[in-house]
Amino acid sequence: MEHVLTALAQSLSRLPDRILVSLAQIITFVSFDLLRIRRSLMLRNIGIAFGNSKSAAEMEHIARQSVLNFVLSIFETMISIRKPIADRIEVRGGEHLRAALAEGRGVYILCFHLGNWEAMGAKVTRAFKPAYVVVKKVGGQGTNRFVERLRFKNGFYWIRRDKKGDGMRGIREVLDRGEIVGFVIDQARPGEPRLPFFGTPAKTNTSFAAIWSRRPAPVVPGYMHRTAFGEHLMEFEPALDLVSSENRSEDILKHSLLFNQVVEHAVRKYPEHYFWLHNRWK
Numbered sequence: 001m002e003h004v005l006t007a008l009a010q011s012l013s014r015l016p017d018r019i020l021v022s023l024a025q026i027i028t029f030v031s032f033d034l035l036r037i038r039r040s041l042m043l044r045n046i047g048i049a050f051g052n053s054k055s056a057a058e059m060e061h062i063a064r065q066s067v068l069n070f071v072l073s074i075f076e077t078m079i080s081i082r083k084p085i086a087d088r089i090e091v092r093g094g095e096h097l098r099a100a101l102a103e104g105r106g107v108y109i110l111c112f113h114l115g116n117w118e119a120m121g122a123k124v125t126r127a128f129k130p131a132y133v134v135v136k137k138v139g140g141q142g143t144n145r146f147v148e149r150l151r152f153k154n155g156f157y158w159i160r161r162d163k164k165g166d167g168m169r170g171i172r173e174v175l176d177r178g179e180i181v182g183f184v185i186d187q188a189r190p191g192e193p194r195l196p197f198f199g200t201p202a203k204t205n206t207s208f209a210a211i212w213s214r215r216p217a218p219v220v221p222g223y224m225h226r227t228a229f230g231e232h233l234m235e236f237e238p239a240l241d242l243v244s245s246e247n248r249s250e251d252i253l254k255h256s257l258l259f260n261q262v263v264e265h266a267v268r269k270y271p272e273h274y275f276w277l278h279n280r281w282k
Contacts (some may be wrong), residue, residue: 001142002149006081009150013079017229020079023242024071032067042066042276049198049267055116066170069226073116076230077150085116085154086123089224096129100239106175108212108219110240111123112186112263115224118236121156124180124222125282132157132174133182134191149270166209175217182222183208185256188280193253197260202280210256213248223266225273 012020017121050059076143078083098105109124109131111117124131134160137146151158159170159181174181185205194201212219219242224234240258245251267274 001140002146005078005141005143005146005195009078009081012075013082013134017193020065020075021072021229024068024075027071028064028068032064039063041262041279043281045276046271048200048281049264051199053236060236063272063276066274066276069115069273069278070091070275072226073118074230076116077118080118080122080150080154081186083230085119085230086126088231089119089123090227090231091127092124092233094240096236097124097220097222100220101178101180101257102127103218104159104178105217106178107180107239108208108217109180109222109236110183110208110219110259110262111182111184111222112266113278114266114270115226115232115234115273117178117224118151118156119156119232120222120224121151121182122154123232124182124230125155125157128177130155130157130174131180131182132159134159134161134185136161136252141220145232145247168214170213172215175215183216184213186280187258187278195253195257195260196278198264200281201262204260205258206252206256208259209252212255213244213264216242216244216261221262221266223270 006176032039040067043059046054046059046062054062066125097107097109112121114282121131133156138142148158158166159174171181183206187205188203189205192203195204197204218239220239221237222234224232226232240262242255
């Protein structure tokens with residue numbers, strides 16, 4: 001599979017941008033309008049998030065554009081085998097990340113599935129300091145090797161979790177070097193508590209808040225959205241004000257709820273760029 005994906009990536013990288021955009025539009029039409037893959041789930045999620053503030057036509061537009069943007073992200077990532085993925089990214093609010101890094105404790109970037117997160121990781125490394133993310137394997141061995149090879153080429157690094165304790169150990173090492181850990185928090189996890197997300201209880205990833213309580217460092221929200229094919233705006237907000245108390249369990253829930261609110265804020269700004277395919281409200 002690695003060789004097949006490499007050949008496909010090489011072929012796509014030789015096509016003009018306008019052809020890739022047209023191809024992405026065709027794939028979106030087939031998957032969303034003809035095959036209707038996860039269409040009902042996406043519309044349900046958008047309906048929960050926005051309620052009566054969006055019409056049926058507006059919610060359908062958001063869902064269709066979300067699929068298109070996801071396909072475009074795949075294409076942008078694949079053609080990075082030959083073309084730099086982070087060259088055409090504008091940074092806004094970079095002073096917030098620099099101020100956090102200046103504290104010398106390393107930085108967590110609170111991130112989520114909005115925009116091309118592969119391009120975001122690459123740009124953070126190039127513009128600030130090396131960026132790492134705790135990730136699971138992507139597909140089978142061949143697919144995962146292909147993805148890892150592209151990430152390494154782009155400067156988007158990862159923390160391996162081959163055995164228990166690897167994740168926390170890797171996070172400490174990165175932060176102790178004064179570098180950056182990106183933590184993706186917007187996927188449901190089994191056994192997690194249900195906390196308000198767009199006003200409706202959703203299984204919420206509390207592991208980031210738990211990790212922060214063991215190794216504190218500034219937490220800077222960061223996200224991006226596409227302005228054109230291969231062009232993006234990456235935004236950072238001021239570091240969050242996280243306060244610890246003597247009750248660690250309550251702190252974890254309180255901070256996790258705050259993280260949910262950060263995601264809500266960004267998704268409301270750029271709903272067409274959010275990955276609505278996750279079933280957050282299982």
